[in-house]
């Protein structure tokens with residue numbers, strides 16, 4: 380059918396035509412936003428899920444809701460090679476610049492801007508011309524202790540926002556790449572703004588494997604955050620994700636064709652978009668049939684093998700490839716690390732560093748002690764296809 384009218388949206392962070400199966404997460408986020416801007420307490424959220432399950436899409440969706448609710452919003456994506464201070468600085472600056480235009484907020488904004496100037500200098504961030512004119516006030520956000528200074532900045536921004544009758548919603552994607560002390564700084568800062576009922580809220584998203592927190596930070600994090608899990612869609616939601624966008628285009632799909640897509644994709648949102656996209660393109664006319672889906676499956680797998688799966692594979696060293704192949708040879712995960720070692724004829728301890736570096740790259744994670752699994756759904760199938768075992 381006409382590719383110009385194809386409604387499906389495979390791609391990182393692309394808004395799907397139907398955001399299926401996420402009603403609870405969205406309504407909880409909406410409630411939290413509504414409560415926090417009204418000065419009531421609510422938990423911040425950390426969405427956890429595998430690759431391609433729709434975390435970024437959800438953060439964007441919640442960001443839109445926040446904007447409608449009068450929040451200023453900031454979105455950062457934690458990369459592997461930048462510090463949290465570097466990422467936060469321009470966002471905090473932008474929020475304060477926006478607040479500075481609001482009548483009555485000027486004094487609180489200036490206090491926060493001058494602290495931000497200290498923050499930049501103590502964390503050695505190069506600043507733009509605007510801040511040069513701002514007088515630094517010693518004693519604010521200049522300790523060089525990230526936890527302390529981030530907390531102080533959040534508090535000052537929260538006060539400025541409250542004076543302006545606004546809120547600040549901070550979104551952090553790929554949160555698993557934050558260092559332990561960076562995540563701890565965010566959590567301690569959220570703890571503080573909660574105590575003070577300031578209108579600041581954090582929504583983060585990342586892989587299930589996050590930095591291990593310890594001590595006080597751990598106990599705060601359990602109380603201050605909820606951890607909604609963003610997984611595969613159940614069969615009902617998966618069918619909606621395909622059928623509803625088709626209906627909007629006046630296209631039908633047979634029940635068996637739909638069932639086949641659900642089976643092939645196992646309900647993973649990224650794969651649903653990919654299969655929907657190809658099924659549309661190969662079908663000559665409505666309704667889309669089982670035969671169309673079979674042809675679409677061949678194309679979808681080809682494209683995944685050359686794209687989604689391959690880019691991830693290309694990031695691994697030879698030793699790491701041997702390790703993941705060892706996992707795939709064992710069938711479906713999760714895998715015991717000792718079984719992977721046995722499969723490769725090695726001692727588990729000798730594979731420790733390889734395992735750790737693949738985890739560091741976000742390709743595998745440890746769902747429980749002594750086990751590993753892929754962060755990319757169906758990656759084991761790909762490895763078996765690729766190597767013919």
Ligand SMILES: Nc1ncnc2c1ncn2[C@@H]1O[C@H](COP(=O)(O)OP(=O)(O)OP(=O)(O)O)[C@@H](O)[C@H]1O
Nearest residue numbers: 390391392395399430431432433434435436648649
């Ligand atoms: N609820 C949903 N229903 C249908 N499709 C969805 C849903 N959520 C996301 N998608 C689709 O899934 C794909 C992946 O979404 P997204 O990039 O948000 O995943 P992610 O979890 O952030 O992945 P990664 O961990 O790789 O960053 C996109 O093509 C998106 O359109």
Ligand SMILES: [Mg+2]
Nearest residue numbers: 392434435552
């Ligand atoms: Mg994402």
